[in-house]
Amino acid sequence: MPTQQRVTSSPYPYPYPFFHLKYWLYFHPSIHFQGSNYKPQQWSSSWPTQACCSNPFLPCLSWSCPEYQKQAFLQFKSSVLAINSSLHTLDSWDSGSSHCLWDNVTCSSPSTSNSTSSVVIGLHLSNISAQLMPSNLLALLFFIRSLKVLDISHNSINGQIPALGFGNLSNLVHLDLSLNWFNGSIPPQLFLLRHLQYLDLGSNKLKGGPSPKVGSLQDLRMLNLSYNCLRGELPEEIGNLTKL
Secondary structure (H helix, E strand, C coil): CCCCCCCCCCCCCCCCCCHHHHHHHHCCCCCCECCCEEEEECCCCCCCCCCCCCCCCCHHHHCCCHHHHHHHHHHHHHHHHCCCCCCCCCCCCCCCHHHHCCCEECCCCCCCCCCCCEEEEEEECCCCCCCCEEEEHHHHHHCCCCCEEECCCCCCEEECCCCCHHHHCCCCCCEEECCCCEECCCHHHHHHHCCCCCCCCCCCCEEEECCCHHHCCCCEEEECCCEEEEECCEEEEEEEECCC
């Protein structure tokens, strides 16, 4: 009798995705993962975007699903602790409790502890660590596409601003990257976040100048580029920002 071949419509390289985010990252072809360190090789629109699967015994496959968001945050915490083991700011980030009850996290339904119905809309991580941290540490946060507020200011984050990563957070209204050690140019992807009302890039080591695409931020009310190494003239498109 010929062997029956399993047929699946899943976009994953295996019939069923692993429940723990760490294992999914390990096997996904776009991720290089070793221990607690990870380096995204590329960003792809084919990463999990579909709705929660209908089979109740399989995990939710969407990054907007609360359980995946929780696992992403726990992996982020582990990576931060690997750099600064004395950190206590994220002590409330515990696998045994709802992530909506954690410090520094705001959910869509803050009045409930039901982690199956609330998604994260705010992450307030200002001044969590004085230790120098690489910018690729932020990789897992870029899966939380429901984010509207992201504050990672005053953290000594070093390296270039991950362009495609921040470009994935298309719902952002408030983004604060100030008081870090970001270097290189300002990625034009930041100026495609059309809902942004607050953008603070001050007190970094950024070079060059803002792209003409800055004029796309029609709702922007606050823009801080001070205390960087910027040179040249401002693009004339900045005149489109009439709400500043």
